Amino acid sequence: MSDVKFSKEHEWLKVEGDVATIGITKHATEMLGDIVFVELPDIGTSVEKDGTAGVVESTKAASDVYTPISGEVIENNQSIVDDPAKINSDPENEAWFFKLKIKDKSEIDSLMNKEEYEKFAKESAS
Numbered sequence: 001m002s003d004v005k006f007s008k009e010h011e012w013l014k015v016e017g018d019v020a021t022i023g024i025t026k027h028a029t030e031m032l033g034d035i036v037f038v039e040l041p042d043i044g045t046s047v048e049k050d051g052t053a054g055v056v057e058s059t060k061a062a063s064d065v066y067t068p069i070s071g072e073v074i075e076n077n078q079s080i081v082d083d084p085a086k087i088n089s090d091p092e093n094e095a096w097f098f099k100l101k102i103k104d105k106s107e108i109d110s111l112m113n114k115e116e117y118e119k120f121a122k123e124s125a126s
Contacts, residue, residue, distance in 0.1 A: 004092075005108055006117030007068040009050075012092055013111060015102070020069060023096040024056065024087065027121040032058040035087045040076040040098055047071060047100065049107050054097055056087065069107040071100030 005013045010028035014021045029035065037057040047053045047067040054065035076098040080086050087095040102108075112120060 004114060005068070005111035006114065006120075007066065007111055008120065009066040009068070010121070011066060011068050013068050013108070014096075015105075015108060018102050019074065020071065020100045020102050020108075021096045022053075022067060022098055022100065024065060024091055025117070025121070026091050027125075028063075029088050029091045031125075032056065032063060033060040034058055035084045038080050038084045038087065038097070040081060041073045043073050043076060045073045047073065056084075065097060067100065068111055069100065070103040072103070073098050074101050075099040 003015055005015075006025065007013070010025045010031075012023055012025050035056055035058045039055040041047060041053045047070060049068065049070045050066055052064045053067040056063050056065055077096050080095050080097065089095070
């Protein structure tokens with residue numbers, strides 16, 4: 001997963017050409033517990049870097065989902081709306097949240113790689 005970047009809000013982003021796939025990290029799911037509800041942005045919605053782009057609710061808490069970069073939502077993952085538990089079982093792969101047409105690729109430079117994120121997650125948990 002070398003082409004994956006991470007945000008301080010515990011989202012991951014995978015870039016393929018002009019499209020970024022975004023979801024929440026395994027660390028986020030561990031903090032949230034069992035996820036029971038998810039709300040995703042509508043296709044065609046423009047989102048700004050660090051803006052709210054959805055909601056996840058678990059048995060412990062509700063949490064906003066942020067977008068690590070700006071863009072336009074071109075696809076969302078209906079399967080996690082239908083079965084939110086998928087997010088707990090495979091958060092960094094099949095349980096992605098939405099895909100964006102990237103507005104400004106330079107915004108990706110401010111995100112962390114996997115090693116930096118793992119260090120950040122470990123430090124923020126203690």
